[in-house]
Amino acid sequence: MRIAYLACGSAAHLPARADLDALAAPTATVTIHQLDARPHRKELRFLDELAHEVLPHDPTPSLDEIAQRPDVSHLGEPGPPPQSPEEELRVVVAGDDAALSAVLTRMMRGDYLWAPVGYVPTDPTSAAATNWSLPSARPGQLALALRGRPQPVPVIRNDQGVVVAGVATVTHSDGGAFEGEIIVDDTTLVQQQIRPANVRFFSQFGARLVPTIGAPGIAALRIMTPPAGSGSGSSRRGLRARLSDRVVDSIGPQQAQSFYETPALRWLVSAAEAPTGGVDPRTTTYGRALQAGGNRMLVTVDGVEAKRPVDRVTFYRHLRDLQIARPA
Structure with a gap:
C-alpha cells in the first residue's frame, strides 16, 4: 500500500x-x-x-x-x-x-x-x-x-468541475436578497424574480447545499438571513446598537424584518447587526442536481468564492x- x-x-x-x-x-x-x-x-x-x-x-x-x-x-x-x-x-x-x-x-x-x-x-x-x-x-x-x-x-460537483467537499452556497453577489430561481430536481427551493425593497434581516437570500452520504446526493436548504460576511449590520456598536441587538435577539429575524419595514418601529432595530447565514430546516430538499438562474449570483464552494458573478450555475452528482x- x-x-x-x-x-x-x-x-x-x-x-x-x-x-x-x-x-x-x-x-x-x-x-x-x-x-x-x-x-x-x-x-x-x-x-x-x-x-x-x-x-x-x-x-x-x-x-x-x-x-x-x-x-x-x-x-x-x-x-x-x-x-x-x-x-x-x-x-x-x-x-x-x-x-x-x-x-x-x-x-x-x-x-x-x-x-x-x-x-x-x-x-x-x-x-x-x-x-x-x-x-x-x-x-x-x-x-x-x-x-x-x-x-x-x-x-457533488458544479458545472465548472469543482467538487464540493463540505458545503456550497448560491447567493447574490452584494449579499442582499436573492434575485432569481433555484430548483432541486423538480422542486422549486427559491423563487424571487423581483428583489423586495428594504430587506435587511429576513428574506430569500439563496441556497445552501451539502453532499449526502447516500442517494440521491444533494441536500439543499433556503437561506433566510444575509450570508455570512455580507456586512449587512452597523459598524457602530454604541448603546443604541446594543439595545437594537437585544431587540432582534428577542423577536427573531423575521419579526425584525417586519419592524424594519414599519416606519414607526424601524428605530427599534435599525442599528442592529443582522444575524447571518440562517437557513430554514423546513425547506430541506433532496435531489441529484441543483440548478440556479438569476442576477449576479455568487457561487461559494467550501469557503472559496468564484472569481466573478454568474447568471446560472448547476451542481450535480458525478458519475x-x-x-x-x-x-x-
Whole structure:
C-alpha cells in the first residue's frame, strides 16, 4: 500500500514519522507532501503519476460509456469502485475543506476517485467532517484516515468541475436578497424574480447545499438571513446598537424584518447587526442536481468564492463515487 500524506498549509498538523508509520498498515509506504493551503493543479500533478503507476490501464467503462448507458444505476446508492489497482493507493488530506475540495477536484478530473481518501481536518467547524461523522480528536482522525475502511459516498460537483467537499452556497453577489430561481430536481427551493425593497434581516437570500452520504446526493436548504460576511449590520456598536441587538435577539429575524419595514418601529432595530447565514430546516430538499438562474449570483464552494458573478450555475452528482475513510 502507498499512502500519500498531503499537509496543506502551515496550519496542517504534520505528525512525526514514527507516529505515521505506527498508525499506518504494516506494509504501507508513507510519503509526506507539504503543499499550499489550497493546492493548485501543478502541485497535485504527482497524484496523477501515482495513480497511473498503480493502475496503468483502467479496464472499466469510461465516464462517456457510463453516461451513454440507458439505466441510471450509477445514480443510485453509492458503491465500491470497480477498479482493481496492482497496489492500493490512499490519499490523506490534512487541511481545511477548501484544501480537500482542491484535492478531490484534481482526483475527479484525473478520473482516479477509486483511490481511498482519508481526511484530517484542521478546522474544527469543518462541514465535511460533520457530514462524514469524523472523530473530533486528532489521534482518532489520523488513525481513521490512515487505516479506516473506505465507505462510498456521492461526489457533488458544479458545472465548472469543482467538487464540493463540505458545503456550497448560491447567493447574490452584494449579499442582499436573492434575485432569481433555484430548483432541486423538480422542486422549486427559491423563487424571487423581483428583489423586495428594504430587506435587511429576513428574506430569500439563496441556497445552501451539502453532499449526502447516500442517494440521491444533494441536500439543499433556503437561506433566510444575509450570508455570512455580507456586512449587512452597523459598524457602530454604541448603546443604541446594543439595545437594537437585544431587540432582534428577542423577536427573531423575521419579526425584525417586519419592524424594519414599519416606519414607526424601524428605530427599534435599525442599528442592529443582522444575524447571518440562517437557513430554514423546513425547506430541506433532496435531489441529484441543483440548478440556479438569476442576477449576479455568487457561487461559494467550501469557503472559496468564484472569481466573478454568474447568471446560472448547476451542481450535480458525478458519475463516480468517492471512497472516504469514515465510520461505517
